[in-house]
Amino acid sequence: MKPTIYDVASKANVSIATVSKVLNSSGRISDETRKRVLKVIEQLNYQPSMMATALTGKSTFTIGLLIPDMANPFFAELTRNIEDRGHELGYNLLICSTDYHPDKEQNYIELLKRKSVDGIILASGFEKTSEVDKLVKEKFPVTIVARDFPSTYVNSVSLDDFQGGYEATSYLIQLGHRQIAVLARNVWSNRERMRGYEKALEDHGLEKYDVFTFVEKSTVEWGKKVATEYLRCGKPLTAIFACNDLLASGAIQAARSRDLHVPNDISIIGFDNTVIATLVDPQLTTMAQPIRAMGREVMDLMVGEIKKEEQSKRRIVLSPTLVKRGSTAELNK
Amino acid sequence: MKPTIYDVASKANVSIATVSKVLNSSGRISDETRKRVLKVIEQLNYQPSMMATALTGKSTFTIGLLIPDMANPFFAELTRNIEDRGHELGYNLLICSTDYHPDKEQNYIELLKRKSVDGIILASGFEKTSEVDKLVKEKFPVTIVARDFPSTYVNSVSLDDFQGGYEATSYLIQLGHRQIAVLARNVWSNRERMRGYEKALEDHGLEKYDVFTFVEKSTVEWGKKVATEYLRCGKPLTAIFACNDLLASGAIQAARSRDLHVPNDISIIGFDNTVIATLVDPQLTTMAQPIRAMGREVMDLMVGEIKKEEQSKRRIVLSPTLVKRGSTAELNK
DNA sequence: TCAGTTAAGTAAAGCGCTTTACCAAATGTC
DNA sequence: GACATTTGGTAAAGCGCTTTACTTAACTGA
Numbered sequence: 001m002k003p004t005i006y007d008v009a010s011k012a013n014v015s016i017a018t019v020s021k022v023l024n025s026s027g028r029i030s031d032e033t034r035k036r037v038l039k040v041i042e043q044l045n046y047q048p049s050m051m052a053t054a055l056t057g058k059s060t061f062t063i064g065l066l067i068p069d070m071a072n073p074f075f076a077e078l079t080r081n082i083e084d085r086g087h088e089l090g091y092n093l094l095i096c097s098t099d100y101h102p103d104k105e106q107n108y109i110e111l112l113k114r115k116s117v118d119g120i121i122l123a124s125g126f127e128k129t130s131e132v133d134k135l136v137k138e139k140f141p142v143t144i145v146a147r148d149f150p151s152t153y154v155n156s157v158s159l160d161d162f163q164g165g166y167e168a169t170s171y172l173i174q175l176g177h178r179q180i181a182v183l184a185r186n187v188w189s190n191r192e193r194m195r196g197y198e199k200a201l202e203d204h205g206l207e208k209y210d211v212f213t214f215v216e217k218s219t220v221e222w223g224k225k226v227a228t229e230y231l232r233c234g235k236p237l238t239a240i241f242a243c244n245d246l247l248a249s250g251a252i253q254a255a256r257s258r259d260l261h262v263p264n265d266i267s268i269i270g271f272d273n274t275v276i277a278t279l280v281d282p283q284l285t286t287m288a289q290p291i292r293a294m295g296r297e298v299m300d301l302m303v304g305e306i307k308k309e310e311q312s313k314r315r316i317v318l319s320p321t322l323v324k325r326g327s328t329a330e331l332n333k
Numbered sequence: 334m335k336p337t338i339y340d341v342a343s344k345a346n347v348s349i350a351t352v353s354k355v356l357n358s359s360g361r362i363s364d365e366t367r368k369r370v371l372k373v374i375e376q377l378n379y380q381p382s383m384m385a386t387a388l389t390g391k392s393t394f395t396i397g398l399l400i401p402d403m404a405n406p407f408f409a410e411l412t413r414n415i416e417d418r419g420h421e422l423g424y425n426l427l428i429c430s431t432d433y434h435p436d437k438e439q440n441y442i443e444l445l446k447r448k449s450v451d452g453i454i455l456a457s458g459f460e461k462t463s464e465v466d467k468l469v470k471e472k473f474p475v476t477i478v479a480r481d482f483p484s485t486y487v488n489s490v491s492l493d494d495f496q497g498g499y500e501a502t503s504y505l506i507q508l509g510h511r512q513i514a515v516l517a518r519n520v521w522s523n524r525e526r527m528r529g530y531e532k533a534l535e536d537h538g539l540e541k542y543d544v545f546t547f548v549e550k551s552t553v554e555w556g557k558k559v560a561t562e563y564l565r566c567g568k569p570l571t572a573i574f575a576c577n578d579l580l581a582s583g584a585i586q587a588a589r590s591r592d593l594h595v596p597n598d599i600s601i602i603g604f605d606n607t608v609i610a611t612l613v614d615p616q617l618t619t620m621a622q623p624i625r626a627m628g629r630e631v632m633d634l635m636v637g638e639i640k641k642e643e644q645s646k647r648r649i650v651l652s653p654t655l656v657k658r659g660s661t662a663e664l665n666k
Numbered sequence: 667t668c669a670g671t672t673a674a675g676t677a678a679a680g681c682g683c684t685t686t687a688c689c690a691a692a693t694g695t696c
Numbered sequence: 697g698a699c700a701t702t703t704g705g706t707a708a709a710g711c712g713c714t715t716t717a718c719t720t721a722a723c724t725g726a
Contacts, residue, residue, distance in 0.1 A: 002471065004682055015706050020684055027685090028704055050447035051384045052682035055711045062444065070412050071608070076403045083430050087437070092444050095428040097416050104420070111395065111425050114383035115448055134378075138335065220608060249612050275404070275553060279582050281614035337712055348676050353714055360715090361674055385712035388681045 003044040012040040023048060054116035062092045063302055064112030068100045068125025072218055072246060073274035074291070075123060078146065081295025082121065089303050091118075100125055100187075113140065118306045121145055121298055124189060141305045145298040146289075147188055148317060155301040157294055157316040161189045164287045164320035165196025168241050168269050171285075171322055173204050176331035177239040177267060180206075181230045183223055183251055184243040186214040193243050193271065211235050215247060223250020224257075231258050238331055239267040245276040248284050252327065263329035273323055282326030290318050336377040345373040356381060387449035395425045396635055397445030401433045401458025405551055405579060406607035407624070408456060411479060414628025415454065422636050424451075433458055433520075446473065451639045454478055454631055457522055474638045478631040479622075480521055481650060488634040490627055490649040494522045497620040497653035498529025501574050501602050504618075504655055506537050509664030510572040510600060513539075514563045516556055516584060517576040519547040526576050526604065544568050548580060556583020557590075564591050571664055572600040578609040581617050585660065596662035606656050615659030623651050 005023075009016040014033060021027040022037040029037075040046075054060050063086060067075045083093045094117060096108035105126055112120055119141030122132065129149070135142045136153050144156035172180050182197055184190040201208055211233050215222035223242060227250060230237060242248035248270030252262050260266050262282055270277060273288030297316055305311065338356075342349040347366060354360040355370040362370075373379075387393050396419060400408045416426045427450060429441035438459055445453055452474030455465065462482070468475045469486050477489035505513050515530055517523040534541055544566050548555040556575060560583060563570060575581035581603030585595050593599050595615055603610060606621030630649055638644065 006682080016683080017685080017706060017708095018704085021705090024684080028702090030704060033704075047443055047447060049388070049449075049682055050444075051387045051449050052711090053684080054384045055382070055388060055682080055713090056684045057711070058684075062448070070403065070409045070416075071406070073404070073406070073409075076409055079403050079430065080432075083432075092441065093429065094448075095430065096426065097412065097428065099413075099416070108425065110380055111383075114380055115395070115427075116382070116384050220612060253611075276609075276612065278586075279553060279609060279612050339712080349713080350676060350678095350715080351674085354675090357714080361672090363674060366674080382712055385681090386714080388683090388712080389714045390681070391714075 002049075003046045005046075005048065007044060008037065008040050008046050011044070012037045050116070059118045059306070060116050061090060062094055062115075062117045063299075063306075064108075064115075064117040064120040065093055065095045065123065066098055066105060066108055066112075066120065066125075067095065067123045068098050069218065070097045072244070073276055074146075074244065074272045074289070077274060077291045078123065078295050081292045082145075082299050083295075085296045085299035086303075089299065091299070091303060098125060102126070102128055106131055109135070119143065119302050121302055123147070125187065127188065141302065143298055143302040143305065145294060148192070149315070151313075151315075153313055155305055155313050155315070157297040157301060157318065159189075159289050159294070160317050160319050161192035162196040162199070164271060164289075165193035165241070165243075166200045167196070167320065167322055168193075168271065168287050169197040169200035170204075171324075172239045172241065172267060172269060172328065173200065173206065175239075175267060175328060178206060178331075179209060179235070179237050180239045180241055181209045181211065181227075181237055182241045182243070183226060183247040184214060185216070185218050185247075190243040193241075197241055209235075209237070218244055218246050220246050220250040220253070223247035224253045225250070227251040227254035228257070231255070231260070237266065239269070239328070242268060242270050245270040245272045245274050245284055245286055248286065248327070249276055249280045252280055252282075252284075263327050264332065267328040267331075269328055271320075277323070277325065280327075285325045285328040286323055287320040288323045289320055293318060335382075336379045338379075338381065340377060341370065341373050341379050344377070345370045383449070392451045392639070393449050394423060395427055395448075395450045396632075396639075397427045397429065397441075397448075397450040397453040398456065399429050399431055399438060399441055399445075399453065399458070400456045401431050402551065403430045405577070406609055407479075407577065407605045407622070410607060410624045411456065411628050414625045415478075415632050416628075418629040418632035419636075422632065424632070424636060431458060435459070435461055439464055442468070452476065452635050454635055456480070458520065460521065474635065476631055476635040476638065478627060481525070482648070484646075484648075486646055488638055488646050488648070490630045490634060490651065492522070492622050492627070493650050493652050494525035495529040495532070497604060497622075498526030498574070498576075499533045500529070500653065500655055501526075501604065501620050502530040502533035503537075504657075505572045505574065505600060505602060505661065506533060506539065508572075508600060508661060511539060511664075512542060512568070512570050513572045513574055514542045514544065514560075514570050515574045515576070516559060516580040517547060518549070518551050518580075523576040526574075530574055542568070542570070551577055551579050553579055553583040553586065556580035557586045558583070560584040560587035561590070564588070564593070570599065572602070572661070575601060575603050578603040578605045578607045578617055578619055581619065581660070582609055582613045585613055585615075585617075596660050597665065600661040600664075602661055604653075610656070610658065613660075618658045618661040619656055620653040621656045622653055626651060 124146040148158040270286035277284040431437040457479040481491040603619035610617040
């Protein structure tokens with residue numbers, strides 16, 4: 001079976017303590033013995049069991065990441081950047097996909113802890129904060145990403161979603177739009193973006209568009225479905241603010257199937273600036289998230305927290321940027 | 334710190350053995366004691382350490398998944414389906430993204446093993462088979478997905494990539510196309526699809542399009558870049574067979590930037606039938622992979638292998654289906 | 667009534683590692 | 697040459713769990 005430290009020790013004619021020292025380059029070992037041990041390790045293709053190692057209290061250089069939805073390119077790209085930075089820092093990433101299910105969240109957090117990860121990164125998605133509170137209370141290293149978490153006791157890096165919603169909407173208003181609907185999912189970030197949207201309307205003395213449903217999933221299909229409902233209900237509508245690119249793409253399809261031209265008949269603005277934004281026709285005007293920066297920052301924060309126990313927490317809030325493309329245009333009167 | 338079995342035992346006035354028995358519902362325990370122990374477990378929010386449990390040789394109900402690229406919707410969707418099926422069967426999924434790096438592959442395989450997963454699912458991507466061989470030799474449960482692995486000693490579920498390439502190309506030929514270029518990445522599945530492509534040409538007495546470069550990454554950008562080169566080189570070209578939807582989308586963009594109309598001036602066919610296929614304009618004609626079935630089958634195979642040790646291995650090969658959409662049309666003479 | 671069961675629980679070994687003593691031999695010091 | 701150090705290494709405890717004996721105490725039945 002798998003070789004253990006005993007196999008190595010006996011084959012190298014030393015004690016397991018010696019092997020362990022060679023492994024961790026701790027203690028004093030003569031050059032000769034070290035080489036002999038290393039050779040045996042090589043020969044047996046020995047890999048110390050993390051189970052056993054972790055059991056003794058050493059860190060595992062593994063970080064868990066909980067994401068709500070692999071299929072959303074935003075999270076895929078975020079994950080990718082987190083992984084990359086982790087790799088640079090010598091940490092491995094264990095990814096768990098929760099599909100926005102609170103019980104899966106809890107389940108996977110337990111799993112990761114029981115697998116002795118050094119820390120857990122929680123990406124957006126979760127609604128209940130109780131899981132986070134629990135981790136914090138246990139002094140388990142957690143970092144939040146893509147979700148503001150106004151609290152002094154946990155590290156986080158997030159986007160200013162409110163500002164994003166505000167800017168996106170303001171841009172549409174500035175283009176002359178007055179009837180602006182919104183496409184959102186009932187999750188924290190989207191609600192923030194909607195707050196921004198409402199504030200923008202208010203600041204310009206406009207009324208909120210009063211036909212509204214939350215989509216159930218952040219998919220193209222749902223975007224199309226709900227946008228179609230909006231368009232069908234008869235209420236005039238010249239622009240749609242979609243809370244992510246997937247939904248925006250759905251909205252484009254909806255418009256098209258109603259023979260509306262984007263952007264001439266209707267403007268559509270997205271959010272995230274994922275790969276999708278440049279795929280659709282017309283390409284999406286969208287609020288870009290600094291995905292790469294977010295990924296790197298959150299991993300840095302996480303590793304920082306793991307390394308030096310008692311450090312003060314930081315809450316990093318990044319700003320979105322408007323990327324103008326073809327899906328929005330001035331309202332033609 | 335984290336409560337251990339000892340904390341539970343002493344607080345419940347029993348031995349740790351008793352607690353363990355309650356935990357695993359093994360052995361004989363009076364109802365009274367069981368309840369008392371369970372209550373304490375609840376109170377302390379005790380979760381047995383998987384490290385310690387695994388160390389004693391019990392299975393962890395965790396399966397590792399290695400995927401090459403989260404950002405490719407095909408893998409994202411596949412992962413999603415694997416996870417879902419695992420969840421149904423009571424297994425957790427630990428995902429690792431290798432970014433097509435052989436050393437990350439090896440690294441993560443080691444990691445997963447050291448984290449005591451019960452088995453590992455390897456998705457496509459990997460070029461070297463040595464890692465697989467190693468796992469097999471160690472009798473470590475492995476299953477391959479999205480990659481045919483002609484071997485009698487490992488479970489796999491894959492697509493008939495050759496047939497896919499053959500059918501896609503045949504369809505183009507049937508539409509009247511004679512000059513067909515191919516967009517592919519130098520990975521196993523793509524090479525198989527190309528074999529199919531070549532065979533189809535041959536069967537119809539056509540010559541292979543002899544301008545060819547592999548793309549370096551399966552991204553829209555690379556698809557666009559290489560397709561642009563094809564279009565610029567002057568060799569007549571009426572259709573492109575792209576080995577995945579990402580590349581096909583890039584090809585559409587390339588065509589558009591050269592003012593070629595898709596499909597009137599040039600037909601483009603993709604592969605995978607991911608969400609992207611319906612996003613782009615025109616929507617992609619593409620060879621659909623039964624992603625959902627693949628995900629479920631591979632998880633079933635994996636769990637089967639984990640449960641009963643010495644079972645014979647199965648190699649499941651699924652068929653692709655042609656999905657006709659707007660990106661292909663009859664060649665207009 | 668007493669040997670034979672059964673029921674309920676415990677002690678202790680073992681899983682593979684790290685780490686803290688501790689020890690013997692070699693080396694240094696005056 | 698006697699003592700203090702340094703070097704290179706080991707024994708053993710402990711990490712948190714499972715599991716295999718083993719021990720009581722209570723329950724059978726003829």
